């Protein structure tokens with residue numbers, strides 16, 4: 001970490017989520033002077049871990065990502081990172097309509113749809129092809145519901161199989177444009193679901209090493225308080241916090257470009273300030289809908305207690321609702337939970353984790369269902385969330401209460417506190433946020449945004465890839481203004 005910050009950089013990246021870090025890495029490698037500012041004391045944003053007394057280690061968002069991450073990491077990070085990406089083989093579904101296990105590849109899904117669900121193979125092939133060939137130039141009026149009705153009319157069970165994991169993966173709904181579903185579904189469906197062997201902590205350590213190798217100055221606990229704009233041009237940022245133990249309150253660091261990885265609405269309406277933009281752009285920004293948030297329950301088994309891999313799998317999509325309904329996924333009265341099961345094989349190089357098994361239960365959630373509670377009700381709701389999760393988990397991990405060494409929960413309020421995402425959004429904004437994010441630079445030369453917007457630019461792969469796109473934009477701008 002840097003001890004002292006320079007007075008000026010070519011570009012300042014605000015936020016060290018996967019998009020911010022990837023952009024900073026590319027820009028550093030290209031030869032630009034780069035400062036990466038992070039308000040938290042850790043790099044990674046939502047790609048993070050936390051440790052608890054007793055040697056427990058929990059991953060927040062390491063549940064699964066598409067195979068494309070291998071190529072992106074090899075090209076924009078390094079081979080060491082890319083080589084640690086491995087497939088999750090046991091993806092399970094358990095709900096009143098069906099119970100099954102799949103490798104989540106196109107081949108295996110086709111087999112299931114034909115053999116178990118009785119869909120004609122040409123229909124399955126046509127659906128996969130249509131989803132795979134969708135692009136931004138397509139009709140954006142077609143909703144995901146309409147897409148399913150075209151291929152699988154009246155088949156709520158098929159819709160559930162195809163939709164539930166994607167809703168979990170990025171909060172998309174049947175009412176969102178089919179395009180957003182098609183692209184994400186095809187990304188996952190090409191080869192299956194992947195994970196990072198070694199855990200998120202190792203990934204972030206390796207990324208940090210690469211950032212430093214490429215000359216990026218990294219400043220933690222250093223919030224950007226303001227993106228400074230003069231005569232409609234970026235001039236730098238005001239940075240607060242303690243850098244190298246020295247408290248800097250509101251110091252101006254100059255730069256030709258600023259790339260914000262903070263929440264899109266927060267970037268425009270707070271960090272840059274709405275007075276910096278044309279009124280129509282401000283109105284468009286305010287109309288952007290936030291994506292939903294999440295709850296998570298983290299459970300560490302007592303050392304020596306094990307999970308039954310045949311019963312649990314790696315990733316388990318469960319629901320007690322009779323049919324798939326988007327509004328049920330967000331409801332406070334939880335019917336759908338996705339479990340990630342972590343075995344010692346997740347961290348094969350960590351001897352202290354050799355007998356550790358963890359479960360992380362995730363649900364989608366509405367921010368205001370949690371943020372508007374009184375402190376007493378909030379505490380009680382968190383306890384209820386943990387208790388009901390243990391009750392439900394018992395069917396997959398018998399006697400889980402007796403086996404549990406540590407349990408705690410995160411809510412939308414927790415996600416907001418750690419990332420400052422408006423509404424504690426787990427996946428940034430809805431699809432319309434992408435156009436706003438892409439227009440920033442036309443509004444204010446030198447100002448760029450990258451990070452979870454829309455469904456396609458969210459999740460680990462989406463964030464990394466959007467970081468690449470934004471880095472190219474910044475690079476072109478810096479070359480022009482040289």
Ligand SMILES: Cc1cc2nc3c(=O)[nH]c(=O)nc-3n(C[C@H](O)[C@H](O)[C@H](O)COP(=O)(O)OP(=O)(O)OC[C@H]3O[C@@H](n4cnc5c(N)ncnc54)[C@H](O)[C@@H]3O)c2cc1C
Nearest residue numbers: 015017018019039045046063064224262426451452459460
């Ligand atoms: C519960 C949960 C589970 C998930 N599971 C998966 C999964 O299984 N697979 C998957 O692919 N994706 C998953 N995701 C989503 C994925 O983690 C995110 O889409 C991705 O990590 C977001 O990256 P990002 O670059 O947009 O930035 P973020 O991770 O949102 O990070 C933004 C960073 O900016 C910093 N920041 C904000 N404001 C400032 C400021 N003013 N100054 C300095 N720094 C600032 C924040 O502190 C933060 O570090 C999950 C998310 C959640 C919440």
